[in-house]
Amino acid sequence: xxxxxxxxxxxxxxxxxxxxxxxxxxxxxxxxxxxxxxxxxxxxxxxxxxxxxxxxxxxxxxxxxxxxxxxxxxxxxxxxxxxxxxxxxxxxxxxxxxxxxxxxxxxxxxxxxxxxxxxxxxxxxxxxxxxxxxxxxxxxxxxxxxxxxxxxxxxxxxxxxxxxxxxxxxxxxxxxxxxxxxxxxxxxxxxxxxxxxxxxxxxxxxxxxxxxxxxxxxxxxxxxxxxxxxxxxxxxxxxxxxxxxxxxxxxxxxxxxxxxxxxxxxxxxxxxxxxxxxxxxxxxxxxxxxxxxxxxxxxxxxxxxxxxxxxxxxxxxxxxxxxxxxxxxxxxxxxxxxxxxxxxxxxxxxxxxxxxxxxxxxxxxxxxxxxxxxxxxxxxxxxxxxxxxxxxxxxxxxxxxxxxxxxxxxxxxxxxxxxxxxxxxxxxxxxxxxxxxxxxxxxxxxxxxxxxxxxxxxxxxxxxxxxxxxxxxxx
Amino acid sequence: xxxxxxxxxxxxxxxxxxxxxxxxxxxxxxxxxxxxxxxxxxxxxxxxxxxxxxxxxxxxxxxxxxxxxxxxxxxxxxxxxxxxxxxxxxxxxxxxxxxxxxxxxxxxxxxxxxxxxxxxxxxxxxxxxxxxxxxxxxxxxxxxxxxxxxxxxxxxxxxxxxxxxxxxxxxxxxxxxxxxxxxxxxxxxxxxxxxxxxxxxxxxxxxxxxxxxxxxxxxxxxxxxxxxxxxxxxxxxxxxxxxxxxxxxxxxxxxxxxxxxxxxxxxxxxxxxxxxxxxxxxxxxxxxxxxxxxxxxxxxxxxxxxxxxxxxxxxxxxxxxxxxxxxxxxxxxxxxxxxxxxxxxxxxxxxxxxxxxxxxxxxxxxxxxxxxxxxxxxxxxxxxxxxxxxxxxxxxxxxxxxxxxxxxxxxxxxxxxxxxxxxxxxxxxxxxxxxxxxxxxxxxxxxxxxxxxxxxxxxxxxxxxxxxxxxxxxxxxxxxxxxxxxxxxxx
Ligand SMILES: NC(=O)c1ccc[n+]([C@@H]2O[C@H](COP(=O)([O-])OP(=O)(O)OC[C@H]3O[C@@H](n4cnc5c(N)ncnc54)[C@H](OP(=O)(O)O)[C@@H]3O)[C@@H](O)[C@H]2O)c1
Numbered sequence: 001x002x003x004x005x006x007x008x009x010x011x012x013x014x015x016x017x018x019x020x021x022x023x024x025x026x027x028x029x030x031x032x033x034x035x036x037x038x039x040x041x042x043x044x045x046x047x048x049x050x051x052x053x054x055x056x057x058x059x060x061x062x063x064x065x066x067x068x069x070x071x072x073x074x075x076x077x078x079x080x081x082x083x084x085x086x087x088x089x090x091x092x093x094x095x096x097x098x099x100x101x102x103x104x105x106x107x108x109x110x111x112x113x114x115x116x117x118x119x120x121x122x123x124x125x126x127x128x129x130x131x132x133x134x135x136x137x138x139x140x141x142x143x144x145x146x147x148x149x150x151x152x153x154x155x156x157x158x159x160x161x162x163x164x165x166x167x168x169x170x171x172x173x174x175x176x177x178x179x180x181x182x183x184x185x186x187x188x189x190x191x192x193x194x195x196x197x198x199x200x201x202x203x204x205x206x207x208x209x210x211x212x213x214x215x216x217x218x219x220x221x222x223x224x225x226x227x228x229x230x231x232x233x234x235x236x237x238x239x240x241x242x243x244x245x246x247x248x249x250x251x252x253x254x255x256x257x258x259x260x261x262x263x264x265x266x267x268x269x270x271x272x273x274x275x276x277x278x279x280x281x282x283x284x285x286x287x288x289x290x291x292x293x294x295x296x297x298x299x300x301x302x303x304x305x306x307x308x309x310x311x312x313x314x315x316x317x318x319x320x321x322x323x324x325x326x327x328x329x330x331x332x333x334x335x336x337x338x339x340x341x342x343x344x345x346x347x348x349x350x351x352x353x354x355x356x357x358x359x360x361x362x363x364x365x366x367x368x369x370x371x372x373x374x375x376x377x378x379x380x381x382x383x384x385x386x387x388x389x390x391x392x393x394x395x396x397x398x399x400x401x402x403x404x405x406x407x408x409x410x411x412x413x414x415x416x417x418x419x420x421x422x423x424x425x426x427x428x429x430x431x432x433x434x435x436x437x438x439x440x441x442x443x444x445x446x447x448x449x450x451x452x453x454x455x456x457x458x459x460x461x462x463x464x465x466x467x468x469x470x471x472x473x474x475x
Numbered sequence: 476x477x478x479x480x481x482x483x484x485x486x487x488x489x490x491x492x493x494x495x496x497x498x499x500x501x502x503x504x505x506x507x508x509x510x511x512x513x514x515x516x517x518x519x520x521x522x523x524x525x526x527x528x529x530x531x532x533x534x535x536x537x538x539x540x541x542x543x544x545x546x547x548x549x550x551x552x553x554x555x556x557x558x559x560x561x562x563x564x565x566x567x568x569x570x571x572x573x574x575x576x577x578x579x580x581x582x583x584x585x586x587x588x589x590x591x592x593x594x595x596x597x598x599x600x601x602x603x604x605x606x607x608x609x610x611x612x613x614x615x616x617x618x619x620x621x622x623x624x625x626x627x628x629x630x631x632x633x634x635x636x637x638x639x640x641x642x643x644x645x646x647x648x649x650x651x652x653x654x655x656x657x658x659x660x661x662x663x664x665x666x667x668x669x670x671x672x673x674x675x676x677x678x679x680x681x682x683x684x685x686x687x688x689x690x691x692x693x694x695x696x697x698x699x700x701x702x703x704x705x706x707x708x709x710x711x712x713x714x715x716x717x718x719x720x721x722x723x724x725x726x727x728x729x730x731x732x733x734x735x736x737x738x739x740x741x742x743x744x745x746x747x748x749x750x751x752x753x754x755x756x757x758x759x760x761x762x763x764x765x766x767x768x769x770x771x772x773x774x775x776x777x778x779x780x781x782x783x784x785x786x787x788x789x790x791x792x793x794x795x796x797x798x799x800x801x802x803x804x805x806x807x808x809x810x811x812x813x814x815x816x817x818x819x820x821x822x823x824x825x826x827x828x829x830x831x832x833x834x835x836x837x838x839x840x841x842x843x844x845x846x847x848x849x850x851x852x853x854x855x856x857x858x859x860x861x862x863x864x865x866x867x868x869x870x871x872x873x874x875x876x877x878x879x880x881x882x883x884x885x886x887x888x889x890x891x892x893x894x895x896x897x898x899x900x901x902x903x904x905x906x907x908x909x910x911x912x913x914x915x916x917x918x919x920x921x922x923x924x925x926x927x928x929x930x931x932x933x934x935x936x937x938x939x940x941x942x943x944x945x946x947x948x949x950x951x952x953x954x955x956x957x958x959x960x961x962x963x964x965x966x
Contacts, residue, residue, distance in 0.1 A: 225526075265560065302534065306561075307562075322513065322536045322537075322538075326644075355644075360644025364645045
């Protein structure tokens with residue numbers, strides 16, 4: 001039925017929706033969601049015929065619409081105020097009364113009467129509409145929208161400003177309405193999502209980024225987490241105050257690689273590379289496959305056997321002088337696809353996070369109460385609260401990646417290495433991971449090395465770049 | 476020729492040495508690798524143990540280099556590549572041994588006598604010689620120069636595991652010992668502990684034992700339950716399924732991956748857990764079969780233990796070494812020609828549970844083998860902790876090697892000593908079980924019990940459950956597994 005085809009729309013404030021492709025079939029009830037400013041309400045307004053179409057087309061837009069939104073509410077109030085101005089100055093206008101606002105030609109008086117009762121608005125019917133409180137105007141809007149026999153109901157944050165009783169009442173009422181009327185709802189919060197919603201549209205930057213059928217529980221959960229990350233203020237959970245690592249000298253670089261050469265029997269992978277990473281710098285390392293990105297990182301982490309034959313200074317240690325790799329690793333958080341492959345132990349989500357305190361794959365030490373508490377904070381941050389006891393290997397691929405980033409961050413390392421953290425992830429999981437990384441970069445406590453193929457795939461907050469080329473020997 | 480050291484001891488001391496075994500507490504390792512810090516560690520040989528132990532020790536901050544025999548260096552053999560490509564210094568005995576504080580002998584056991592004879596004169600006064608298996612000292616009676624300290628640090632896992640577990644931040648269970656005849660400075664134990672920490676072993680559990688207890692239990696475990704039983708069981712079960720007209724690809728797959736799948740259950744909850752994975756009727760069936768098997772095989776386990784204790788086994792094997800390994804090589808070739816080995820696994824799907832349901836006889840064989848090996852070792856005076864590691868604990872590790880490439884892979888991974896013992900066991904056990912196997916059908920191997928076989932007698936089930944849980948290998952197993960904190964029971 002209703003269809004938006006490659007539609008671009010501009011609104012008054014210059015805000016644009018771009019290339020929207022969307023179909024609403026019969027018996028579908030959609031939720032539009034996304035972070036603030038993503039274009040949720042704008043998309044809903046397009047259905048109500050608002051905005052200037054720049055390109056693309058619409059078909060079968062509904063003729064009668066029940067629309068509840070801040071914009072619609074503001075319009076109505078605006079219109080009332082205008083009436084005021086237009087009045088003769090010496091007559092004190094009371095404005096239109098609520099009864100008149102509600103009962104218009106389109107209104108089904110029986111339904112409206114019933115709703116007035118349910119919302120307990122009888123005592124307000126004779127009052128001036130513009131004297132009502134926000135919650136009361138909202139109720140009036142709802143009554144109007146629900147009693148006009150609409151082809152489509154657009155409910156943009158309908159629960160906003162409603163008291164608990166009205167909220168419940170409305171939800172109950174809607175369960176009947178949806179039997180004959182399609183609903184498009186805009187909500188910022190997933191936890192208010194009514195059961196009848198069958199599909200979810202996720203908006204970002206004026207684009208319709210994801211469309212998810214609610215029955216696809218995995219996609220639904222991912223969307224939930226994405227929204228959670230995008231809409232909650234990230235506070236990196238506490239550090240473990242009982243297990244502190246030796247402090248670093250803030251005047252020294254975190255990492256200094258000098259004249260690095262990595263050789264294999266028949267080829268030279270890296271030659272004469274110099275790289276110095278100062279505290280609080282964020283780096284992006286890029287280069288084609290086989291250019292040695294991962295090899296260089298493993299020199300830093302101590303996982304490459306040739307770290308003993310190169311000039312490497314890390315976290316106060318000149319490598320090869322009696323330090324152990326655990327003394328190095330305690331300063332590094334590390335995530336890569338390879339790590340995810342290796343992390344195939346039957347352990348719980350909470351334990352995976354806690355293992356970050358010990359730099360181990362699997363947990364081999366008794367964790368403290370504080371560590372368990374911190375793990376729970378991380379789970380909450382990821383939108384996985386209450387799931388700490390679930391087995392890690394049963395998680396979706398994307399969730400595993402998020403958890404490994406939390407594991408890497410849990411000890412607040414001075415250096416966080418993210419080696420192609422989005423590799424193998426679908427779009428939504430990529431966005432989840434990138435959202436988390438941007439928050440970590442913004443937190444300013446950790447230097448990030450972000451590795452990927454594409455130098456153009458940039459992350460906000462990264463300001464230093466090292467691009468490797470494929471060495472001639474192995475081209 | 477060589478002189479069996481164990482046999483030179485008076486009985487009282489033999490018993491005392493055999494019974495030497497103590498699980499060490501974590502807090503005995505607070506010194507870390509301190510005793511080896513700044514000491515020159517030179518490893519002879521860069522094979523499975525040599526390379527992997529060396530990588531761990533270096534990553535623990537210790538100074539490690541490799542010495543190889545001249546031919547390995549000149550020909551740039553694999554051992555030379557292993558060491559040099561990993562950035563280690565490699566040199567001849569003459570170049571590296573004289574400055575070594577500790578020399579780690581990680582060459583194959585049957586080379587130990589000539590190797591030690593070659594390096595000993597080059598070792599500096601008061602240095603330390605270490606082994607990862609006590610065969611040379613105990614069975615060949617190697618006499619080491621009096622000023623030298625002799626210790627053993629024996630990881631109870633193949634070399635690849637030694638490295639993999641370290642990298643994960645853990646380690647493998649390790650047995651350490653000091654040769655009391657060679658501890659002139661009294662610091663052997665301190666060195667062995669630091670070495671165990673350097674390989675990560677202390678995180679998984681360290682047994683303080685004796686050269687003698689290590690050798691006699693290690694030999695017993697590897698030739699009976701670990702390799703011998705799995706090999707014999709593979710051949711018998713495969714032939715039975717073929718005889719009963721089952722698809723050869725299925726039979727091959729069920730066995731190749733079956734051992735790994737069913738013994739994985741041992742890691743988490745011992746024999747009890749392995750049997751608990753079966754339905755009640757299947758559990759009772761497996762239990763009854765294993766009881767029968769134990770009666771038939773007990774004399775064989777006793778004979779292996781007796782031959783190991785009194786030196787007959789090592790004498791026979793060394794005679795074969797001296798005879799250019801004629802028997803060993805012949806048996807190896809014959810194993811390669813067996814029907815099981817030559818039939819590739821089919822590409823059908825077999826679920827985890829199906830391996831249990833269709834492998835009741837395999838479960839019974841594992842249970843019988845583990846319990847018999849454990850019972851025989853402890854009866855010979857070996858402490859339960861040690862007997863546990865040498866039987867139940869290592870079974871899944873060996874089963875993994877069969878899953879990779881069948882018996883060939885298993886025999887290639889284990890030492891020549893284990894391989895030799897495995898063939899001895901196999902050749903005695905196959906005829907021993909011939910009659911028993913005549914009574915077997917596909918309900919216990921290949922197809923599983925018919926679904927209408929559901930009834931069980933409550934009293935019998937209670938009896939079986941109690942018997943399983945009461946076996947002494949379960950009590951010690953629960954304690955030792957408790958030390959490995961990560962072994963969360965998965966449901
Ligand atoms: N495998 C296990 O699961 C395991 C477990 C615990 C303990 N151990 C013990 O660890 C020790 C080593 O076993 P492994 O399995 O690591 O052996 P391996 O893989 O066969 O390696 C033996 C190494 O020694 C070298 N070598 C062989 N003959 C030599 C000779 N005559 N002189 C000098 N070097 C020689 C070989 O190199 P070249 O031939 O190139 O010279 C090779 O690098 C044994 O005592 C064994 O009992 C093994």
